[in-house]
Amino acid sequence: MIALLLILIPVIGGLIALFIKNENTVKGFSLFISLITLVIALFGVYSNQTSELHYNVSWMPDLGSRFTLGLDGLSKILSLLTAISLPVIIIATYKNTYANTGKFFGLMFLCQAGMLGVFLSMDALLFYFFWELALIPAYFLCSIWGGERRIQVTFKFFIYTFVGSLLMLVSILFIYFKTADHSFAMQSFYHANLTASQSQWMFWLFFIALAIKMPIFPFHTWQPDTYEQAPTAVTMLLSGVMVKMGVFAVIRWLLPIFPNASQSNSSIIITLSVIGMLYASLIAIRQDDIKRLIAYSSIAHIGLMCAALFSNQQVGMQGVLIQMFNHGINIIGLWIVADAIQKQLGTKKFSELGGLAQKAPTLAILFVVMCLANVALPLTNAFVGEFLMFNGLFRYNPIMAGIAGISIILAAVYTLNMIQKIFYGNTVALTEKAYDSSFNINVALIILVIVVIVFGVYPQPMLNLTQSGVNTLITKIP
Amino acid sequence: MNAIIFSAGFGVIMMFCSFLISNKSSYRHIAVVGLLLLLVVNVMETNGFDIFHINSYGMLSYTRFGLFFNTIAIGSTLIYVLLTGKDIERLGNYVAEYFTLIFFVLCGVCILSSYNNLLMLFLGIEILSIPLYILTGSDKRNLKSNEASLKYFLMGAFSTGLMLMGIALMYGGTGTFSLDVVRSQTGLYKGVSFLEIIGLLFLMVSMAFKVSAAPFHFWTPDVYDGAPGVFTSFMATVAKVAAFVAFLKLCYVRMTATSTAIDWQLLFAIIIITTLLFGNITAVFQQSVKRMLAYSSIAQAGFMLFALFSLNDFGSKGLLMYSAAYCLATIGLFAVLVKMKDVTFEGYNGLAKTQPVLAATNAIFLLSLAGIPLTAGFLAKYYMLASVIATGSYTWLVVIAVLFAAVSVYYYFRVVQAMYFKTGDPQTEPITGSFKIGLIALAAIIIIIGVLPQTLFNWLYF
Amino acid sequence: MPIQNYIILAAALFCIGVSGVLIRRNAIIVFMCIELMLNSVNLMLVAFSKMHYALSNAQGKGISESIGSDAQLFVFFIMVVAAAEVSVGLAIIVMMYRNVHSTDINFLNRLKN
Amino acid sequence: MMYLIPLFPLIGFLLNGLFRKSLSKSLIGIIGSGTILASFIVSCILFFNVKSGGALPVQPLFQFINISSFKIDFAFQVDQLSSLFLLIITGIGFLIHVYSTSYMHDEKEEHFARYFAYLNLFVFSMLLLVLGANYVIMFIGWEGVGLCSYLLIGFWFKNDSYNYAAKKAFIMNRIGDLGFLLGIFWLLSKLGTANYNDVFANVHQLSSTDITGITVLLFIGAMGKSAQIPLYTWLPDAMAGPTPVSALIHAATMVTAGIYMVARSNALYSLSAVAENLIAIIGIATALFAATIAIKQNDIKKVLAYSTVSQLGYMFLGLGVGAYTGSVFHVMTHAFFKALLFLGAGSVIHAIHNQQDMRYMGGLKKYMPVTHITFLIGCLAISGIPPFSGFFSKDEILAAAYSVNPVYWVLGVIGAGMTAFYMFRLYATTFLGEFRGTEEQKHHLHESPLAITIPLFILAILAVIGGFVNVPEAFGGNASLHKFLSPVLKTENVQGLTSSKDYMLMGVSGGVALLGIIIALAKYIKKPELNEATGLGKVVANKWYVDEIYDAIIVNPLTYLGVFFKNVIEKSGIDGFVNGVGTFIQYSSRRLRLVQNGRVGTYILMMVFSLVVLFVIFWNQTIIINFFQKIF
C-alpha cells in the first residue's frame, strides 16, 4: 500500500496542481503534497512488513504484465531520495516565479511520480512505462520554462533518451519471450533462458538505454546542454534523481538479467566510464559556466558509479547504492546555489563573478560545504560512497582504480576553481550590490547540509538499508 | 452480413436524402444515426444475431476478428463524422452524396474484413476505392484536388490491373478463387503451384499499393495532401486499415504454407524497411502538417506491416490494436487540422495559448502516434514489435524499426513544439464546445486503451 | 492449344499495356492502356478456365458445374467493374479538362516532394 | 575519555562557527583557546595513563562502515605514539591559539571567529588523524587537515594569490591522498581490515609485493602531506595564510602527519626494503634540495617554510633508515623550535605591519628583545647546536643514517650545515644590523604584547630543553623516549654504533653547523644580501623553477587537454557526431523527398521496377540470405 501511495499521491497532487491558477496556492499546495510524499517514503523506509511494502494487482494479463510495486532496500533509498528532493527543490525555488505555476508544479509531480514508479516497479513492462513517463513531463518542463535554446536542446535530450529506451524495449521484449512463464515479472526475467550470444546482444541494447540516461562517456552530450537550458528546479530533479534511474536500472535489471554478459563486457564499460570521468573532469576544469561545470562534474561522478557497478564487487555496489542518494543530495545543493546566483545576478559565468563571499557569507559557507561534499571530503556523505566505490574498482583492477582516482584530484581542481572564482577575490561591478541568500534558499541548503553531514559521519543506517539488496544481487552474479 | 447490407442500404438512403431533405446539417444527423445503427447491428452480429441469413456460398466468412474490426472501423467513422461532420458541410453542395460515398466505403470495408474469395476481395477493394477517387476530387475548383484525384485514379486503376493479373495467375495455379479450398483437394494440385506464387507476388504488390507500403506508396503523399482534409482523414484511416486487414487475411491463408523452401519474410522485411525509410525520413523535412501526416501514415503502415511479416497471434491482435490506435489518433489530428487556416507547422505556433484544449488533445494524439507509453499507440507498436520478436528471427528488423520510430518522434514533436513552445497567432475556424468535448473524449479513449488495454481485449474474447 | 501460348499472349498484351501507361502522357490513352491490361487478364482467365475444365475432365471425376465457369464469371465481374471505373475515370478526366484544358497527366504538378 | 580530546575542538569549532556574528572577540578567543587547553589537559592525563599503564584499549565510538566484506569502526586508540603526538598537537596548538588572539586582533569579529573556528577544526582533524584506530579514520583526519589548511591559507580570501596558494595546497595534498587511499584499498582488499592492530598482527599474510605496494602508496600520501619531493611546492606557498597558521601547519599539525603515519606503520615499512630506501632517498633529497632554496629566499616566512621542508626530509631520512624514534623525536623538537620560529617571525611581521621581506628589516634586536632572544634560541635549536633540542634529535637520525649508509650521513651533514647557514642568514638579516624599513615602520616598532611573547617564552624553553627527553645513553641519558615508544615502534633499526663513533659523528655534524653559523654571520651582519640574485643564485631564488616546470609539464598540458576536449572532441567530435546524425537525417530527407517528383509516370515506373526487383529477389532469396549469413 505504501508503494502504491508513493506513486498515487504525486500523480493526484500533480493533476490537481495542473488546474490551480493562483500562484501562492499552488506553491503551498505543492509543498504540502511533497511533504506528504516524504512522510510516506519515510514510513516506507522504516517499515518492514512485506504486505505494506508490496503492491500487486493484475494489469495486463494478456501481455503477461502485472502492476507490481515493491519497496526493497534498493528502492527504499531511491524513493527516499526522490521524496526528499522535491520538497527541497520547492523550498529552494519558492520565490521563483513561473508563467503558469500550476502547470509547472503539476508536471514536476508527474515527473516525480514517474521516477518513483521506475524505482518501485518490479515488472519489466511497468518499469518501461514509468521510464518513459518520467521523461515526458521533463521534456515539457524543460521546453516550456527553459532558457533561450531550450527547444532544440531539450528535443535532443528527448530524442536521445527515447532512442535508448526504445532499444531497451526491444531487449525487454526479447527477454520476455525467453522467460519460462512468459511474464514480465522481475523474478521471471532474472531466470530468463538466453543463449550466450543472445544475452550479449540484448545486454548491449539494454545497456545503451541506461548509458544514455546515466550518461556514460560517449553518450553524454545531451546532458550539459539540457542542464544549462532547463529551469533550475527541473535541472535539480533531472540531475538529482533522474540520472539515478540509469544507475538504478543497471542494478535492478541489467546485472541480474545478464550476469555473464555484464561480466564479459565489464572491461569495456569500465574503460569507457573511466575515460569519461577524466574527460568530463578535464572539461569541467575549463568551463566558464557554473551550470555546465556542475553538469560535467555530474558526468564524472556517474562514471565512477558505473565503473564500480561493473566491477562486480560487493563493496562497489554498496558504494553505488548509497552514492546514488548522496550524489542526488549534493548536486541539488550545488544547483540551488547556482540558481540563487543566476537569479540574483543574472549570470552564470565565472568571469563575471567574484568576491561574493563578502556580500553573501551564508551562501558562501553553505556552498562550500556542498562543494566539499562534491569532492567527497571525509565526513561528508559522498566520501563513504566514493570510498566504497573506489574500493570495489580497486579490487577489480588496481590500475584502473588508480587512473580513475585522478578524477578525485581533478574534482578538487574544478570545484575549488569554482568556489574561488565565484566567492573569493575582490568584488566586481556585478557583485558589488549583491546581497545574501534569501531565507528559503538557506533553509533548503541547511537541510541538505544536515543530510550531508549526518550521513557523512554516520552512514551505517544507509548501508544497513541497502545491504540485503546487494547481497541478493551478488548471489546472482557468478 | 448485417454491416454490409446496412451500410449499403444507408448509402442508398443518404442518396435519397439529397433530394428529399434540403437542410444540410440534417444529413449529418442522419448519418450519425445510421452509423450508430450500423454499430449496433454489427455488435449484434458479433454476438450471434445475424438478421439476414444469406447464404454466400463461401464467398464471405465471418470471424470474430473481422467483426471486431468492423466495429473499430464503424466506430472510427462515427467519431470521424461527429468531429468533422460540420467541415464536410463546408465543402460544397453535395453533402448527402459525400455521406453516401462514405457509407459505400464502409460497405467495402466490411466486405474486406470478411471476404473469403478473391472475387470478393476484388469487389471489396473496388467498392472501397471508387468512392475514394471521387471524394479525393470532390473539391472540384481546387486544382490540387483535381490533380490528386487524377493521380489516385490512374495509379489505383493500374494497381487494379496488377491485382487482377495476380488473381488470374493464382486461379491458373489452383483452379479456384476461394481462399479456403485446400490445395491438395483435387490431387492434381499438390504442393506448391508456381503460378500461384507469381500471382501472389502480383497481388502482394497491388495490396502493398493499397496500404501504401514503399516502394508502392508514391500516390499517398500527393493524394493525401491534395484531397480535402476531411476526406484525407477518412481515407488515411478507415480505408487504409481495411486494406491492411484484407492483406493480412490473404497472407494468413495463402502465404503461410506456400512452401518450406520459399519464404515471404524476406520480401516483407525489405518492404518494411523501405516503407519505414521513405515514410519517416521524408516526413522529417515537410513544412506542411498535412503532408507530414501523409508521410507519417506511410511510416505507420511500415509498423502495421509487421503483422503481415510475422503472421502470428500477436500480429493479428496487434493489427486490431494498431487500427484502433492509429485511426483514432489520426482522425483527431485531422479534425483539428481542418479547423486550422494554415496547415503548415508555423500555423500551429502558439496554439496552446489560444486553444489549450485543442493543443492538449492534439499532443495526446501525437504522443499516441509516436508510441509513447500509456497511450494506445504504444501498445499498438508493442504488439507489432512483439510479433516479430516472437517469430524468433529477424530481431534486427525490430531494432531498425525502433530507430525509425525515434525519427518519427522528431516530426511528431515538431507539432508539439509549435503548439507549446513557440509563440504565434494561430488562426482557426470557430471552435464549438461540443467539438472540444469530442476531442477530449477521443483523447480519453486513447489513454484508456493505453492504460487498460484489457477493456479492448476482454471485449474481443468475452 | 497449349496453355503456355495463352499465357505468353496475355503476358505480352499486359506488358504492352504497362509500357503504354509508362510511355503515354495523355490521361485518356493511359487509361486505355490500363483497359488493355484488364483485357489481357480476361483472356488469361478464360484460357485458364478452359484448362481447368479440361484437367478436371481428364481426372474423370465427372464434370462439376463450377469448375472453369467461375473464371468466366470473374471476367464478367471484371468487365462490370471496368465499366464503373471508366465512368468515374472519364468524369475525373473531364473535370480536369474543364479546369485546365488539358489531359496531360503531367500538366498538374503541384503536389510533389 | 579519548573522545573528549577531539570533542573539545569540535565544540569550539561549532560555537565559533555558528555564532560567529554574535560573539565578542574576547569570548571567541576564550572559546577557541580554552577548548584546546581542555584537550591538552585531557591529553596530559591520557599521556600519564599511557606512561604508567601502557597503551589504552581501543575505544570504538560507532560503526562507520560495516559491510560484509569489511568493517570499519569509528574507533580511537591512544598508545605511546599517539599520546605523544596528542601532547604536541594540543600543547603547541594551544600556544598558537593564545598567540592568535593577539595576532589576529585586527580582524573583524566575524572573521576573527571564522579564524578560530578554522583553527579549532584544524586541531580537531589532526586529533582525529592521530587518534584513529584504523587507516580510514586516519584518512578522515588526513583529508580534514588538508581542508583546514585550504581554508586557513585562503583565509584572506580577497587576495587571489592567497586563494591560489590555498588551492594549490589542497590539490597537492589530494594527489598524495590518492596514493594513501589506494594504499588503504590494497590493505582492505588483502586483509579485509584497516585496524592498526589487526593489520600489524597479520602482516605475515601479505606477500612482499603487497607490502611494497602498500607502503609505497601510503608513502605517496605522506609525500603530499609532509611536503616531500615532488609534492612539496605547496608548503612554501602556504605562507599566504596568517602566520600562526603557518606555525600550526609546520609545527604541530599537518606536515607531521606523514611522519606519524609512517611511524605508525613501521611494522609494514620495516618489511619492505624498497620502500625504506625510497623514503630515505626522497627524504635526504628533499632535505638538501629545500635547503638550497632556503638559502636564497628573502621572504622571512619562505625561508622558514623551506627549512621545514628540509627538516621534514630529515625526518623521512630517519624513517627510511629505521630510526623511527629518532624521527618522532625530531618531530617533537621540530615542533617546538619551528613553532617558536614562526611565531617569532609573526611577531616581527606584526611589528612592522605585515612586511615579510627581510631585506626591509634588520636591527630589530633592540626594538624587540624578547622576540630576538627566543628567535635566536630557535635558530640555534634548528641548526643543531648542542645542547639545544635540535641537536639531539637530528643527530639521532644522522647516526642511524650512518649505520645504514654513510652516504646518507654525509649528505645529511651537508644539509645540517646549510640549515645553520640559512637560519643565521635569516637571523642576521632580520635582527642584526640597521633597520632598513620605512621611517613610519620604524616609528611603530615595538615589542609584541604578552599574548604573543608568553607563547614565545614557553616555546623557547621547550626548544632548549626538549632535547633532553631522549638523550642517548652514550651521553649518559637514558633514552627515555626510546623506552617509552618501544612498545609501538617495535621494529626499530637498532643502532650498532659504538659510543666513540657516536661522539665523532656528533662532533662532525655539530662542527659543520657551527661553521655554517659563522659563515652566515660573517657574511650577513654587515652587508645583508639586498640585491636580486643572479646566475645560479637566481635559479635557486626562484626555487629551481620547479613550479614553472610543473606548470609546463603537468598543469599546462592538462589545461590544454581540457581545452582540446572541450572545444574539439566535445563540440566537433561527440556532439558533432550526435548532431551529425540529425543533420544527416535532415539531409537525406531533403534528398529523398525529391523522389516524390509529382509525376504519375515516374511513380508507376518505379512501381514496375520495384515489382521486377522484388521478383528477382524473391527467386534468389536463398542466395541473398546465405550471403548475409556469411557476412554476419
Added chain:
Amino acid sequence: MTATEILFWFLSALALFSALMVVISKNPVHSVLWLIVVFFSISGHYILLNAQFIAIVNLIVYAGAIMVLFLFVIMLMNLNANTEPQRNSLVRLAGVVAGGLLLTVMISALRSANEITNSKATMSEGDIGLIQNLGKILFTQYVVPFELSSVLFLSAMVGAVVIGKKE
C-alpha cells in the same frame, strides 16, 4: 495445322499488333480504334475457347459501350495528334525497358512452372461458357457479389454526378 490453330495465330498476331498500335499511335482517335481491334481479336479468342457469353459481353460492353464513351470524350475534348503531349525519349525508353523487363521476368518465371507444362486449354469442347450454365451459377453461388456490384455502380453513378455536374 488445323483451322483453329491458324485462327489462333492470326488472332494473336492481330491482337499484339493492334495493341502495339494503340500505344504507338499519335492520334488518340486512332488509338481508340486500334483498341477496338484488340477487343475484337480477343473476342475471337473467346469464341475459339467456346466462351460465347464472354465474347458477346466483351463486344457489347467493351467495344460497344466503353470504347464509344472513350471516343466520345476524345471528340468532346477535340484531342488529335497535334494536341498529344510527347514524353521525352528517355522516359519512353524507360517505359519500354520496364515493360520488357516485366515481360521477361514473368515469362521466365512462368516457364518454370512445371505443373502446367502439359496442360491445354480445350478449344471447342465443353459448354461452360454458355449463357445458360453461367447464368445458373451467377444467380446461385455468385448472387452475393452480383448484388454487391450494384453498390459499385451506385457509387460510380453518384461519383459521376458529383464530379461531372457543373455547379
